Amino acid sequence: RKEVEQDPGPFNVPEGATVAFNCTYSNSASQSFFWYRQDCRKEPKLLMSVYSSGNEDGRFTAQLNRASQYISLLIRDSKLSDSATYLCVAGFWGQNFVFGPGTRLSVLP
Amino acid sequence: DAGVIQSPRHEVTEMGQEVTLRCKPISGHDYLFWYRQTMMRGLELLIYFNNNVPIDDSGMPEDRFSAKMPNASFSTLKIQPSEPRDSAVYFCASRRQADTQYFGPGTRLTVL
Numbered sequence: 001r002k003e004v005e006q007d008p009g010p011f012n013v014p015e016g017a018t019v020a021f022n023c024t025y026s027n028s029a030s031q032s033f034f035w036y037r038q039d040c041r042k043e044p045k046l047l048m049s050v051y052s053s054g055n056e057d058g059r060f061t062a063q064l065n066r067a068s069q070y071i072s073l074l075i076r077d078s079k080l081s082d083s084a085t086y087l088c089v090a091g092f093w094g095q096n097f098v099f100g101p102g103t104r105l106s107v108l109p
Numbered sequence: 110d111a112g113v114i115q116s117p118r119h120e121v122t123e124m125g126q127e128v129t130l131r132c133k134p135i136s137g138h139d140y141l142f143w144y145r146q147t148m149m150r151g152l153e154l155l156i157y158f159n160n161n162v163p164i165d166d167s168g169m170p171e172d173r174f175s176a177k178m179p180n181a182s183f184s185t186l187k188i189q190p191s192e193p194r195d196s197a198v199y200f201c202a203s204r205r206q207a208d209t210q211y212f213g214p215g216t217r218l219t220v221l
Contacts, residue, residue, distance in 0.1 A: 034209075043200055043212035044152070087152070093207045096142070096165060101151040 003027060004100035006088050012106045017078050021103045023071045023088030033064055034089040035073050038102065044087055047073075078107045111135075113213035115201050121219045127189040130216045132201030133182055142202040142210070143176055143186050152200070158184065170195075191220045 006023045013019045025033075033050035048055065050062040050071050061074040071088055085104045091097035114133040122128055134141045142157040156166040161178045169176070173192070178184040188195055196219050204210040 043215055045212070046209050049209075096154055096157055097210055098154075099144075099152045 002101075003098045004088055004090050006086075006100040006103045008101060008103060010104040010106050012108055013078055014108050015078055015080060017107075018074065018076045019078055019105065020075075021073045021086055021088075021105075023073075023100050023103075025069050025071070025088075025090040025098070027090065027098075028066075028069060029092075030090040031092050032090070032097065033062075033071050034097070035060075035062055035071075036087040036089060036099070038085045038087060040084075044099070047086070075105075078105075080107050080109060083107045113201055113203055113211055115199075115213035115216050117216060118214060119217045119219075121221065122191055123221050124192055125190045126220075127187065128191045128195075128218060128220075130186040130199050130201075130218070132184045132186070132213060134184070134201070134203030135211060136182070138203035138205050138208075138211075139181075140204050140206070140210075141178060141184050143184070144200040144202065144212075145197045146200060146215075147197045155186070188218075191218075193220045196220050 004025050035047040036044040037047040038044040048057050050064045054063045059076045063072045083106050085102040087102045088100040089097045116131045139160050143155040144152050146152045155168045156176045158178045176186045198215045198217050200212050200215045202210050202212045
């Protein structure tokens with residue numbers, strides 16, 4: 001079983017739609033969680049950290065469920081510019097962060 | 110801040126040649142990571158350093174791959190001899206202990 005698993009997609013949604021991604025991690029001792037965004041032919045960039053209490057940044061909401069070992073990302077009012085691959089990350093500060101394979105999102109006009 | 114700097118950005122070489130990829134981490138970052146990304150395998154960790162010391166190289170595919178970090182501001186990833194299956198995008202990333210991990214722009218390697 002991979003340490004971090006995601007549905008690869010693609011998720012094809014119309015502009016303005018709400019879309020949610022889930023991600024599961026296998027190491028119950030993981031301390032740190034993130035969502036990264038990767039545009040085509042570019043490097044991954046931090047989208048947002050994920051906190052135990054859940055957190056929101058504009059149209060983006062991240063949730064952590066430690067009991068079920070999953071992380072979610074909700075995107076409201078999707079924009080064309082949200083089209084990208086979203087990478088889920090779990091890990092420990094003193095060690096490596098494990099990146100999931102990514103979920104591809106296409107927002108259609 | 111200049112961000113993580115990688116060179117070259119693109120490399121095309123022939124099978125059997127030596128390839129050296131270079132990385133300059135963000136100043137003050139004490140962790141440095143080398144990743145490889147392909148469509149088939151996604152983002153794979155090759156090796157990472159903490160304070161210039163290699164901590165985990167279990168992701169290095171085989172003896173043809175080697176990485177060094179002679180000082181806090183420079184690291185290299187070397188492939189010798191290169192093979193077509195090494196074609197991928199190689200990313201370097203750095204971070205402080207309890208901080209965001211930043212990636213460089215990557216080196217797109219093509220081995221013919």
